[in-house]
Amino acid sequence: MRHGEFRHRRLVQVYDAECPWGPDDDFFRAVVNETPGARVLDLGCGTGRLTVALAAGGHTVTGVDPAGASLAAARAKPGGERVTWIEGTSALLPDQAFEVAVLTSHVAQFFVDDAEWARTLADLRRALVPGGRLVFDARDPADRRWEHWNPVDSQRRITLPDGGEVRAWTEVTGVRDGAVSFTHHYHFADDEELLSSATLRFRTEAQLRDSLGAAGFTVDRIHGGWHREPVGQGDGEFLVIAQASRLAPVA
CATH class of the missing domain: 3.40.50.150 (Vaccinia Virus protein VP39)
Incomplete structure (x- = not known):
């Protein structure tokens, strides 16, 4: 999505x-x-x-x-x-x-x-x-922030208001002409996994x-x-x- x-x-x-x-x-x-x-x-x-x-x-x-x-x-x-x-x-x-x-x-x-x-x-x-x-x-762009958007460096756990926890990580899917494409992965406690993709211009x-x-x-x-x-x-x-x-x- x-x-x-x-x-x-x-x-x-x-x-x-x-x-x-x-x-x-x-x-x-x-x-x-x-x-x-x-x-x-x-x-x-x-x-x-x-x-x-x-x-x-x-x-x-x-x-x-x-x-x-x-x-x-x-x-x-x-x-x-x-x-x-x-x-x-x-x-x-x-x-x-x-x-x-x-x-x-x-x-x-x-x-x-x-x-x-x-x-x-x-x-x-x-x-x-x-x-x-x-x-x-x-x-x-000189900071090259996207180099840290990978499944290892971007691993995080997010606590929701109801106490539930979501595991999340990010992976870069493309870098071209100043545009960086990536996908966020969100894994919920009930085993639902949702993906969110985007492209940013640097x-x-x-x-x-x-x-x-x-x-x-x-x-x-x-x-x-x-x-x-x-x-x-x-x-x-x-x-x-x-x-x-x-x-x-x-x-």
């Missing part, structure tokens, strides 16, 4: 248990809070961990995701009623409706095709007010900067780690903070 941890009800529960609040959430919340009381877009919000927290912090938040099962889990979270939830893609975004847009948990890498990434950035530029900020994370810093510029964004800064280290000295990340140009991009 493609993207099963976002689309399959049972795997959504596993994803929530495996991905608690972390330093990435602290980073995004701190950046968003630099614009008090902002209208915030969380594109690819998933199960809404950060989305709900931003709403609790006084922002007016919209969470957008194409996966209905993830949005159902997000709506059910305490405080979920404070968020406007939309099932869909960036194509549905209204014009100039947000001061800040975030893409977290490496959502930016799910746009594998360059044309799809360009369309998404154009939608985000349209949805942000002039001068609005776009904040997202993407793994630095863009270089130069490629990210070029794509943002073409879409009408100016890069403010790029960090390499969750504590705002320089690129190459942090957590193997590109943490991008960009600003929507006050002029429309040239067609």
